[in-house]
Amino acid sequence: MRELRYAEALREALQEEMRRDPAVLVFGEDVAAYGGVFKVTRDLLAEFGPARVRDTPIAEQAICGLAIGAAMMGLRPVAEIMYVDFLPLCLDQLVNQASVLPWIWNGRVRLPFVLRTQGGVGAGAAAQHSKSLEAWVAHVPGLKVVMPATPADAKGLLTAAIRDPDPVVFIEHKALYNTRGPVPEGEHLVPIGPAAVRRPGRDVTLVASSRMVLEALRAAELLAAEGIEAEVIDLRTLRPLDVGTLVASVRRTHRAVVVNEGWRFAGFGAELAATIAEEAFAWLDAPVQRLGAADRPIPYAEPMERASIPDAARIAAAARSCLG
Amino acid sequence: MLNRPGLGELREMYRRMVLVRRLEEELGRLHREGRTRGPIHRCDGQEAVGIGATAALEREDLVTSTHRGHAHHVGKGVPLGPLVAEILGRATGSCGGRAGHMLVADPEVGLLGGCGIVGGMLPVAVGQALAFQVRGEPRVVCAFLGDGAAQIGAAHEAMNLAGLWRLPVVFLIEANGFGLTVPTAAQSAVNELAIRAAGYAMPGRTVDGNDVRAVFAAVAEAAARARRAEGPSLIEARTFRLEGFSTSDLGGYRDPAELAAWRARDPIARLRGELLPELGESALLALEGEAERELARALEAALAAPPPPAETLAAPEYASEAGARGETAGA
Numbered sequence: 001m002r003e004l005r006y007a008e009a010l011r012e013a014l015q016e017e018m019r020r021d022p023a024v025l026v027f028g029e030d031v032a033a034y035g036g037v038f039k040v041t042r043d044l045l046a047e048f049g050p051a052r053v054r055d056t057p058i059a060e061q062a063i064c065g066l067a068i069g070a071a072m073m074g075l076r077p078v079a080e081i082m083y084v085d086f087l088p089l090c091l092d093q094l095v096n097q098a099s100v101l102p103w104i105w106n107g108r109v110r111l112p113f114v115l116r117t118q119g120g121v122g123a124g125a126a127a128q129h130s131k132s133l134e135a136w137v138a139h140v141p142g143l144k145v146v147m148p149a150t151p152a153d154a155k156g157l158l159t160a161a162i163r164d165p166d167p168v169v170f171i172e173h174k175a176l177y178n179t180r181g182p183v184p185e186g187e188h189l190v191p192i193g194p195a196a197v198r199r200p201g202r203d204v205t206l207v208a209s210s211r212m213v214l215e216a217l218r219a220a221e222l223l224a225a226e227g228i229e230a231e232v233i234d235l236r237t238l239r240p241l242d243v244g245t246l247v248a249s250v251r252r253t254h255r256a257v258v259v260n261e262g263w264r265f266a267g268f269g270a271e272l273a274a275t276i277a278e279e280a281f282a283w284l285d286a287p288v289q290r291l292g293a294a295d296r297p298i299p300y301a302e303p304m305e306r307a308s309i310p311d312a313a314r315i316a317a318a319a320r321s322c323l324g
Numbered sequence: 325m326l327n328r329p330g331l332g333e334l335r336e337m338y339r340r341m342v343l344v345r346r347l348e349e350e351l352g353r354l355h356r357e358g359r360t361r362g363p364i365h366r367c368d369g370q371e372a373v374g375i376g377a378t379a380a381l382e383r384e385d386l387v388t389s390t391h392r393g394h395a396h397h398v399g400k401g402v403p404l405g406p407l408v409a410e411i412l413g414r415a416t417g418s419c420g421g422r423a424g425h426m427l428v429a430d431p432e433v434g435l436l437g438g439c440g441i442v443g444g445m446l447p448v449a450v451g452q453a454l455a456f457q458v459r460g461e462p463r464v465v466c467a468f469l470g471d472g473a474a475q476i477g478a479a480h481e482a483m484n485l486a487g488l489w490r491l492p493v494v495f496l497i498e499a500n501g502f503g504l505t506v507p508t509a510a511q512s513a514v515n516e517l518a519i520r521a522a523g524y525a526m527p528g529r530t531v532d533g534n535d536v537r538a539v540f541a542a543v544a545e546a547a548a549r550a551r552r553a554e555g556p557s558l559i560e561a562r563t564f565r566l567e568g569f570s571t572s573d574l575g576g577y578r579d580p581a582e583l584a585a586w587r588a589r590d591p592i593a594r595l596r597g598e599l600l601p602e603l604g605e606s607a608l609l610a611l612e613g614e615a616e617r618e619l620a621r622a623l624e625a626a627l628a629a630p631p632p633p634a635e636t637l638a639a640p641e642y643a644s645e646a647g648a649r650g651e652t653a654g655a
Binding site: 054065075102142 | 440
C-alpha cells in the first residue's frame with residue numbers, strides 16, 4: 001500500500017469528501033489561501049473555490065457558530081480551530097449550543113459538523129499551544145471526540161466524521177502530522193467508536209490515544225525485550241468510548257496502564273481507570289496505573305517540556321510496576 | 325413585501341400582541357401559584373418588537389431567539405398548543421418538554437431557536453445565513469438580541485463576520501433598558517447601539533420599538549436588502565421591559581417614574597388606539613376575545629397534559645443512534 005504522511009491523509013479525506021458531497025465546506029483561520037498552518041487544507045481553495053473553502057477572521061466563537069448554523073441548515077461544515085488551546089474560546093458554542101440543541105430540541109435538528117483541531121506537545125510551542133484538552137469535550141454528552149493516531153485512521157476517521165450526523169470534535173496531534181504510514185486509496189472509512197488493538201499481548205494492557213499510542217508501542221517493544229508481552233489499545237474514539245474492547249483486554253491481561261497526554265488530575269485517564277475498576281475489578285491483579293501530563297502548564301524549555309508528558313520509558317516502568 | 329403593513333396585517337399583529345401579553349400575564353399568575361418550574365422571562369411591553377419583526381419575515385426565513393422569546397415564538401407561527409405546553413414542560417410541547425421556555429424551537433416554522441445563553445445564538449445565526457448564501461437561497465435570518473447581549477464578544481464576532489461576508493442576517497436589538505438588573509447606560513459605552521453598525525459595514529438604525537409599524541418597516545427593509553444579497557443590517561428597537569428580568573426578580577432597582585412613563589407608552593394600547601378608527605370597538609373586542617380564548621384553550625390543554633416520563637431520559641444521545649427520526653430543517 002502506498003504511504004502518506006498523517007497531514008496528507010487528512011487532506012485526502014477532505015478532498016475526497018468535498019468531491020463526493022457539495023454540502024461539505026471547509027473554513028477556519030488561514031485554511032484557504034495559505035492552506036492551513038499545518039498544510040492540511042493545502043490546495044483545497046484552488047480545487048473547490050472560495051465559496052467552499054474560506055478563511056475566517058480570528059474569531060473562534062464565530063467559527064464554531066458558523067459550523068453549527070450551517071450544519072443545522074443541512075450543510076456538512078468542517079471547521080478548523082487551529083490549536084486545541086483555542087477551544088476554550090468557543091466552548092460556549094460547543095457546550096451550550098452544539099451539544100445541547102439536537103437532544104433538547106427532541107431530535108428535530110441534526111448538527112453534522114466536524115470541528116478539526118490539533119493539540120499536544122512537540123514543537124516547542126509553549127504553554128498556550130501545546131495542551132491536550134480532549135477531556136474537556138469528552139465530558140460533554142452529544143459531542144463525539146475522535147483522536148486518530150495513524151495516517152490510515154486520520155483519513156478513515158475524518159471521512160467517517162464528515163459523514164456522521166452528530167457534532168464531532170476531531171483532535172489531531174501536531175507531532176503526528178509528519179509521521180508516515182500506509183493509507184488506502186479511494187474511499188476509506190474507519191467507524192467512529194471502535195478501538196483498535198495495535199499489538200496483542202497477554203501480560204498487561206496499555207491503553208492510549210493519539211501520539212501516546214506510538215509511545216505505548218515503543219514501551220511494548222522495551223517490555224518485549226524483557227519477556228513481557230504488552231497489549232496496546234488505541235482508543236481512536238474517546239466519546240463514545242469502546243468499553244467492550246478495553247474491558248475484554250484487561251480481563252485477559254489482568255493489568256492495565258492508562259496513558260493520556262492531558263493532565264492526569266480529572267483527566268481522561270481517570271475515566272478509563274474508573275471504567276476498568278467498574279467492569280474488570282475482579283480480574284485485576286494489580287492497581288491500574290494512570291499516566292498523564294504533570295499538573296503544571298506545559299513549559300517552553302525543552303527538558304521541562306519533555307518531562308511534562310508520558311513517554312515510552314515511563315509507560316514501560318508503569319507496566320513493570322503492575323507486574324510487581 | 326411592502327414596508328408598510330396593510331390593515332389585515334396590523335389586525336393580525338394586534339391579535340398576536342394581545343395573545344402574547346395574556347400569555348405573559350397567565351404565566352405570571354401560574355408562577356405565583358407555584359404551578360411553573362424555574363424562572364420565566366416575560367416580555368410584557370416588548371411585544372411590538374417580536375411581533376412586528378416576525379410579521380415582516382417570510383415563512384422560510386429563520387428566527388434565532390433569546391431567553392425572552394415568547395413574542396418571537398408566537399410571531400413566527402409556532403402552534404400555540406405545543407408552545408404553551410413546552411413552556412410548561414409537557415410531553416406535548418414543541419420539544420417534548422425537554423427545552424422549556426428559554427430553548428423553544430420549531431423547525432417547521434423556522435424558529436431555530438431559543439437560547440438561555442445571552443448572545444449564544446448570534447454566531448449560529450451567521451452560520452444559518454452562510455448556508456443560505458452558499459446555496460443561493462433568498463432566505464434571511466432575523467437574529468434577536470437584547471441590549472445586554474450587544475455587549476458580549478459573540479455579538480462582535482457574529483456581526484463582523486456577517487458584515488465581512490455580506491450574509492443575509494437582520495440583527496435586531498430589543499433594547500429594553502436592562503441587562504438583568506443593570507441599566508443599559510451602565511453596560512454600554514455608547515447610548516445608541518445602532519451606531520455600532522458602522523464598524524461592521526452594515527446599515528444601522530434606531531426605531532421606536534413600541535411602534536409595531538416602525539419595527540415592521542425597518543425589518544422589511546433590512547430583510548429585502550439581505551434577500552438582494554446586499555448583506556446584514558442592525559436595527560435597534562427601543563422598548564422597555566415592564567416586568568422583571570424573570571419571575572424570580574426581587575425588584576428594587578427600577579425608577580418608578582421611568583416605569584410609569586413606559587407603561588403609558590404601552591405598545592398594545594398604542595396599536596389599539598390606532599386601529600380603533602379603522603376597525604371599531606366591537607371588532608377589537610372580538611379580536612381580543614379570540615386571542616384570549618385561543619390562549620385559554622392552549623393553557624388548559626397544556627396544564628392537563630402529562631410531563632414527559634422520566635424514562636425518556638434514556639432517549640439516544642446521538643442522532644446516529646436515533647435512526648432516521650431527526651430531520652434537519654431546510655436541507
